[in-house]
Amino acid sequence: MSKIIFVSGLFPKEIENEILANSKYSIQNAANNLQWELVNGLVHHTNGNLIVINSIYIGSYPTKYKKMIIKKQSFFIQGNNFLGINTGFLNLPLIKRLSRYYNLKREVTKIIKSNENNFTIIGYAMTYHITKLLKYFKKFNNVNTILIIPDLPEYMSFKHHKSKIRNIIKKLSIKNNYDNVKHIDAFVFLTKHMKKIKAFHNKPSVVIEGISLNNTNSILRENKILNKFIIMYSGGLNSKYGISNLIEAIDEVKNNNIELILCGDGELRDFITEKSK
Secondary structure (H helix, E strand, O other): OOEEEEEEOOOOHHHHHHHHHHEOOOOOHHHHHHHHHHHHHHHHHOOOOOEEEEOOOOOOOOOOEOOOEEOOEEEOOOOOOOOEEEOOEEOOOOHHHHHHHHHHHHHHHHHHHHOOOOEEEEEEOOOHHHHHHHHHHHHOOOEEEEEEEOOOHHHOOOOOOOOHHHHHHHHHHHHHHHHHHOOOOEEEEOOHHHHHOHHHOOOOEEEOOOOOOOOHHHHHHHHHHHOOEEEEEEOOOOHHHOHHHHHHHHHHOOOOOEEEEEEOOOOOHHHHHHHHO
């Protein structure tokens, strides 16, 4: 059986409060929670022998984050035999893409070259540094690669910059991402519609629309008894994702057995708080 390396962007518990304090905007709670549940599942199926190499997903200095230099450190993973490694990087716009990539590459290369095992590298998110990393490690004969795709790069940011250069860079980055995925062995999608993208054709894939904990059955049983129909959204609470449309639609449904649960943070937080009253 091959060893599994999970390359992630989660928030280590030891520095979660620090990340929150230094972030100037809302942090990626949904992505963080999903990655931790993936880690917990992988720890279970690897009997505690999961290798986690991490590079936290945060905004850039100075507009979105208060720190320019992110230091390398290890972190605890419950039930695992190895500590996770949180790689450092220079947190400057554009530069941090390369800084993330080279630091992650250094750490993963050390592990692969230190023993003769076969490895499966699982990368989280279709970002430049992750797809480039997975493409690079296909040069090793003992490595298989899997990319988890929670969102497509063209939809990760709706912001159109005034700077033509920044928009050109964004388009080139998206193109590079799709060029890189041609070299990746398999994919994990969060919706079935992603499978229709031409770049993913003829490759093994699986769709997981979410993750539930072991105690979820008791929660489901409770709601079945109450005869409730629950709609839940977890992610950024922003207009661009159609959240206000969802709330308006629920408002129009004349059925007291329907419950809408919104989890996350964003510009619509105050609007949602008022609506919920």
